[in-house]
Amino acid sequence: MLLFIPADDRDEWVKIGGILKDEFGDDGWTIWDEWSQTGRNYNARDARAVWKSLGNNDTRAKIGTLIHVAKRYGWGRASAPPIAPPKPRPAPAPEPVNRSTQAYAGELWLAGCWDDDAVGRHPYARKKGIEWAAGAKRGIASGKLIGRNADCVIVPVRERALGQIQAVQCINTEGDKQTFGPIKGGCLVLGNTLDKKIPWYVAEGWASAVSVVFHHHRGNAVCAVAFGKHNLDATAQILAEVFEPEEIVVLREAD
Template sequence: MHEPLPIHEAEQALLYVAADCDRDVWFSVAGALKDEYGEAGFDLFDAFSQQGQSYEKGACKATWRSAKAGHYTIGTLIKLAVQGGWQRPKRELTAEEKRALRKEQAERRKARQAEVEADEKRAAVMREAVSQACVTIWQEYTRLVDVKAQPYLQAKGVGAHGVREARQPVLLVVDDAAGASRVLAGNEIRQFFSTVPKPRPDSLSYLKLDFRDLVVPMRDAAGKLWSVQVIKAGGTKLFPRYGRKKGCFHVIGDLDKAELVGFSEGYATSASVYEMGTGWPVVCCFDSGNMLPVGQAFHGAGLMMGRPPVWAADNDAVNAKTGKQAGQDAALACQAALGGVVYVPPAPVGEAA
């Protein structure tokens, strides 16, 4: 249990944490500040992030929004700072100063808890709104894929398995302020952009689908469509803000008579594994961090009964900064938690998707 850390000391501690750190460390700093100071910690996180060479205001705000209180504590920041050479001031506090600090910390935590509850309530409303908008896009604005003319599938050399493509340009608008999401097409798109204030409010975001963009449905174990992944011709992958990803997936093949089931990251890798002719279905989890939540969802829904899982890891190169291989590491974590075997497709490094 750490002593309360006044915000001015947190500012000093951050001087000893490299702003050009890897994303995991950067995210942990956001989580630690949010856990301790709530929304009052954002300015500190933003000022810290600006010291990095790759700073982007939008990415900083998005990371702050996605950080959840409770995953990290201020102790995480203290540890990082100490590792960087920081020494917390040793001055002995008086009993009165300690009481004041603890009272301030208790008040911050109470306010932060209220923020967390309000954020979660708003997020739940927005996830449902985005789900309904994605259902509209899937049902009304997509079509069966013309594989020979589909640029992404042609580039990856795989077929279309339960995915569709946009039949016309369409815009999914997410409006926090209104607590709603809507789908625009045709002249509505042009009208929308002509009326958006500049600079665009943080409460307003959008996802644009162009003609022939690949659309991959994202469903939960009960079959509900929560979101979609949009894959551009060049391979860029996009998700709508508030679109639920955790525990959502896309199944390639038939689960009903399967003797085992494969789990993989992106659509192209999943399709490649399926097309090897094994006959077993492959579950697209969208990224390495979602493989375990998807596996747990399958396990909880009884979809793994008598079906050993095969964790197909992307053939990632070793990250020069972290020394990790995200795909293989995620597959091994899944194997440790849920059993099964790990399989690394012989695709060239960098070709995973």
């Protein structure tokens, strides 16, 4: 339902946050934050601050209002959200000498498709048992490791977990990975980061993190994607400094 509603109007964005918090408490945070990330001006720190400022019953809008808004944007009149899966199209060329990989990462992220079904139907996601977007997008990318015009899952790397996107990792249909932009100082966090007492983990890759949070713990956990074993400890340090959970477990995969 939420995918039918643009997350760009701030008043509507806050109202929907209030509805979800009123209905689900802090369990609604993950739903609202993932939808918020579809907005053009998404800012992770702002989203957390707004959510914390929302008190239960501080809005007269209820779940019926959310349904009404969704219907206004077409929900109920179509079988799928109006966000189409990516179609083959000319891809941005591999980064030229005069353009940084970080700039290319930004272009890839903006051009990607956030639809749960589109990401879930990507061959790599299906192989890993991932049926929804899980913080990622799907799009076309080109690079030496992934090939030209490759159909990829595009996973964002956020500055100190909450900041702007500083890089993306592109995973093609064969599972080959290529990162554009700097990984150092960044990660991706999945799960309800408002709960400090649930299990918190750090995993090397996106698929592992999704499996930990949503398959093993049924959503009742948090896991950060470190984007490689060399970044595991640094990512754990970021979690400790930014979120201050009670305990962080680093998941080290056998070589």
